[in-house]
Amino acid sequence: MTAPLDTEPAAATAAAGPAMERSAHRGVLRYALTKLGGALLSIGMVIVATFFLFRLIPGDPAIAYTRDVPLSPDQLDLLRRQMGLDKPLMQQFLDFVLRTLRLDFGTSYEYRRPVLDLIGERLGPTLVLVGTGLVISVSLGLWQGTRAAWKHGSRFDRMSTGVSLVLWSVPTFWLGLLLLMVFAAGIGPIPGIFPTRGMEGVDAPDGLAYIPHVAMHLVLPCLTLVAVVYAQYLLVMRSSLLDEIGQDYVTTARAKGLRDDQVRRRHAVPNALLPTITLVFINIGFVVGGAVSVETVYSWPGLGLLFYEAIKGPDFAVMQGTFIVVCTAVIIMNTLADVAYRVLDPRVRSA
Amino acid sequence: MSTPNTANPGNTGSTGNPGGGSTTGAGNTAGTAGFARARRRLALARFWREYRRQRAGLYGAAILIVAVVLALLTPLLTDSAGLDVTQATGAKMAPPSLEFPFGTDESGRSVLLMVLWGSRVSLLVGFLAALLSMVIGTVVGIAAGHFRGWTSAVLMRITDWFLVLPSLVLALVLAAILGGSIATIIVAIGVTSWASTARQIRAQTLSVEARPYIERSRALGAGHWHVMTRHVLPNVAPLVLANTTLQVAHAIVTESTLAFLGASSGQVSWGGLLRGSYDWGAATAGAWWYILAPGLCIVAVVMAFTLCGRTLEAVLNPRLRGVSR
Numbered sequence: 001m002t003a004p005l006d007t008e009p010a011a012a013t014a015a016a017g018p019a020m021e022r023s024a025h026r027g028v029l030r031y032a033l034t035k036l037g038g039a040l041l042s043i044g045m046v047i048v049a050t051f052f053l054f055r056l057i058p059g060d061p062a063i064a065y066t067r068d069v070p071l072s073p074d075q076l077d078l079l080r081r082q083m084g085l086d087k088p089l090m091q092q093f094l095d096f097v098l099r100t101l102r103l104d105f106g107t108s109y110e111y112r113r114p115v116l117d118l119i120g121e122r123l124g125p126t127l128v129l130v131g132t133g134l135v136i137s138v139s140l141g142l143w144q145g146t147r148a149a150w151k152h153g154s155r156f157d158r159m160s161t162g163v164s165l166v167l168w169s170v171p172t173f174w175l176g177l178l179l180l181m182v183f184a185a186g187i188g189p190i191p192g193i194f195p196t197r198g199m200e201g202v203d204a205p206d207g208l209a210y211i212p213h214v215a216m217h218l219v220l221p222c223l224t225l226v227a228v229v230y231a232q233y234l235l236v237m238r239s240s241l242l243d244e245i246g247q248d249y250v251t252t253a254r255a256k257g258l259r260d261d262q263v264r265r266r267h268a269v270p271n272a273l274l275p276t277i278t279l280v281f282i283n284i285g286f287v288v289g290g291a292v293s294v295e296t297v298y299s300w301p302g303l304g305l306l307f308y309e310a311i312k313g314p315d316f317a318v319m320q321g322t323f324i325v326v327c328t329a330v331i332i333m334n335t336l337a338d339v340a341y342r343v344l345d346p347r348v349r350s351a
Numbered sequence: 352m353s354t355p356n357t358a359n360p361g362n363t364g365s366t367g368n369p370g371g372g373s374t375t376g377a378g379n380t381a382g383t384a385g386f387a388r389a390r391r392r393l394a395l396a397r398f399w400r401e402y403r404r405q406r407a408g409l410y411g412a413a414i415l416i417v418a419v420v421l422a423l424l425t426p427l428l429t430d431s432a433g434l435d436v437t438q439a440t441g442a443k444m445a446p447p448s449l450e451f452p453f454g455t456d457e458s459g460r461s462v463l464l465m466v467l468w469g470s471r472v473s474l475l476v477g478f479l480a481a482l483l484s485m486v487i488g489t490v491v492g493i494a495a496g497h498f499r500g501w502t503s504a505v506l507m508r509i510t511d512w513f514l515v516l517p518s519l520v521l522a523l524v525l526a527a528i529l530g531g532s533i534a535t536i537i538v539a540i541g542v543t544s545w546a547s548t549a550r551q552i553r554a555q556t557l558s559v560e561a562r563p564y565i566e567r568s569r570a571l572g573a574g575h576w577h578v579m580t581r582h583v584l585p586n587v588a589p590l591v592l593a594n595t596t597l598q599v600a601h602a603i604v605t606e607s608t609l610a611f612l613g614a615s616s617g618q619v620s621w622g623g624l625l626r627g628s629y630d631w632g633a634a635t636a637g638a639w640w641y642i643l644a645p646g647l648c649i650v651a652v653v654m655a656f657t658l659c660g661r662t663l664e665a666v667l668n669p670r671l672r673g674v675s676r
Contacts, residue, residue, distance in 0.1 A: 169653040174646040181634040289519030311527045
C-alpha cells in the first residue's frame with residue numbers, strides 16, 4: 001500500500017547536511033505515525049463492520065449462535081440477556097466494541113469453550129504452515145523471477161512465465177486434492193508416501209523424532225501453498241527487474257566493466273527487490289485465503305480449518321472471532337511493511 | 352489505450368459540450384454521428400488486427416467461445432433429469448467408459464453431465480460477479496479520482512481497507528451469513544473483489560483529468576456528471592474491459608473455492624462437484640476422473656480468461672507492449 005495518496009512533498013531536500021538527516025528521520029517518524037493511525041482506523045472499521053455484518057444473520061441470533069444445542073426457553077431467555085439482545089442497538093454496539101478490545105470473543109457453543117482459547121491453540125500450526133510456505137515461496141519466486149528477467153526471452157523465462165500463469169489459474173484446493181490423490185493416497189504405480197491428513201498421526205513419537213514426523217505431514221500442504229503463492233512473486237520480481245534493466249545506472253555498471261553477475265547482484269536486484277518485498281506483505285491476505293483452502297483439504301489443525309469448521313457449523317461466535325483476529329493480523333503486517341519500505345528505500349524516504 | 356487516445360479529440364467535438372450541440376444544426380449532428388461511427392469501426396478493425404497477432408489471446412478466445420456455447424446448449428443437448436440422484440443409471444464411482452466418458456459419481460450420475468450443467472452456474476456467477484465488481488470499482492475509482500478533498504480521501508480509505516483484507520475470508524463470511532444462493536454468492540464475490548480495480552481506475556482518472564480538454568470542457572460549463580461520464584469514462588473504458596476479463600477468471604476461482612468450502616448451498620457447479628468428490632473420499636479412493644474433470648474445466652476456463660485479459664491489456668495499453676510479451 002504505497003499509496004499514491006501519500007506522496008505529499010516533504011520539504012526536506014532544501015536543507016543540507018545533518019539538518020537534512022534529522023528532518024528525514026522526523027519524516028519517517030511522522031510517516032510511521034500516520035500509518036499507525038491508518039492501521040488503527042482500519043482495525044476499528046473491521047470491528048464496526050463485524051458488528052453490523054453479524055447482525056444481518058436472519059432469525060434470532062440466540063438460536064443461530066447455539067444451533068444444534070438443545071436449550072429450554074428459559075435458557076434461551078438467559079442467553080439473550082447475556083448476549084445483550086434486550087438492550088438498545090447502540091448499547092449492544094458499545095458492549096461489543098469493549099468486549100472485543102478486551103479480546104473477549106464470546107463462547108463457542110459447538111466446542112463449549114471461549115473462542116479466544118480455540119484461536120490460541122490453532123495459531124501455532126497455522127504459523128508453521130504459512131511461515132514455512134512463505135519462506136519457500138518468496139525465496140523460490142525471487143530467485144526464479146530474477147533469473148527469468150535477466151535472461152529475458154530465453155526458454156527458461158518463457159517456461160517460468162507459462163508455469164506461473166497455469167499455477168495462477170489453478171484453484172488452491174484443487175491442486176491440494178490432486179497432490180493428496182497422487183502423493184498421499186497413491187494412484188496406480190505411485191505409492192502413497194505422505195500422510196493424508198492432520199499435523200501428527202496417532203503414533204506420533206516424542207522428543208526429537210517428533211520434528212521429522214510433523215515435517216512429513218507438512219510436505220504436501222506446504223507444497224500446495226507454495227505452488228499457488230510463488231507464481232505471483234515470480235511475475236512481480238520479473239517485471240520489476242525488467243524495469244530496472246532498462247535504467248541508465250545498469251548500463252553504467254556494465255560500461256565500468258563489471259561482470260554480469262556483479263551487475264545483477266550488486267546493482268539491479270537490490271533495487272528491484274523493494275517493490276517485490278512490499279508486495280509480499282500486501283498479499284498476506286491472499287496467502288491467508290490460500291491457507292484456509294489448504295488446511296481444509298489436509299485437515300491441518302490451524303486457524304483456517306477452525307474458520308472452515310465454523311462456516312460449516314455454522315458457529316457464528318468462532319467465525320466472528322477468527323475473522324477479527326485474522327483481519328487485524330493482516331492489517332498489522334501491512335502497516336509494518338509500509339513503514340519498513342519507507343525506512344529501507346532512501347528514494348522514498350527523501351522524496 | 353490506443354483506441355480512445357486517438358478517438359478523443361474528435362469525441363469532445365461531436366458528443367462533447369452541451370453548448371456546441373445546441374448551436375449546430377440537425378444535419379450537421381447526423382454528419383458527425385456518421386463520422387464517429389466510421390471512426391469507431393476503424394478503431395475496432397485496428398484493435399482486432401492487433402489482437403489477432405497475439406496467439407495466446409486467440410487460443411483463450413477460442414476456449415471461451417466453446418465453453419460458453421456448450422453451457423448455453425446444455426439444456427437442449429442433455430436432460431437435467433440425469434442430475435437427480437434417484438434417477439441415476441450408472442454404477443457407483445465407475446471409471447470412464449463409453450457410456451459415461453467422465454465416469455460416474457458416488458450415486459451413479461454421469462460426471463460429464465454434471466460438469467456440463469455445472470458450467471452454467473460457474474460461468475454465470477463468474478460473469479455477473481465480475482460485472483458487479485467492475486461497476487463498483489469503476490464508480491468508486493472515477494469518483495475518487497474526480498472529486499478532491501474528503502470525498503476522495505474517504506473513498507480511498509475504504510478501497511484500501513478492502514484491498515488489504517483477505518477477500519476470500521470476507522466472501523466466506525458474507526456467503527455464510529447471507530445464505531448460499533447464487534445471488535448471494537455473486538454479491539459476496541462482487542463486493543469483496545473491486546478494490547484493486549478501483550485503484551487502477553482512479554490512477555487513470557487522475558491522468559485523464561489533467562489533460563487540457565477537460566479544462567476546456569469545464570470552462571464551457573460542464574458539470575461533474577458530464578465530465579465523468581462523457582470524458583473520463585470513455586477513456587478508462589479499455590482498462591475496465593481488460594480488467595473485467597481478468598476479474599471473471601478471479602470470480603470463477605473464488606466461486607469454486609466458496610462452493611468447495613461449503614458456503615454455497617447445493618447448486619451443481621464445478622466447485623460443488625469437487626466438494627462432493629472430497630466428501631466421498633474420491634482422492635483416497637483413487638477416483639481420479641471425479642477430481643480431474645471439474646478441475647480441468649476450471650483451469651481451462653480461468654486460463655482462457657486470463658490469456659484474453661492479458662492480451663486485451665497488451666493491445667489496449669501500449670505502455671505494456673514489448674515488456675510483458
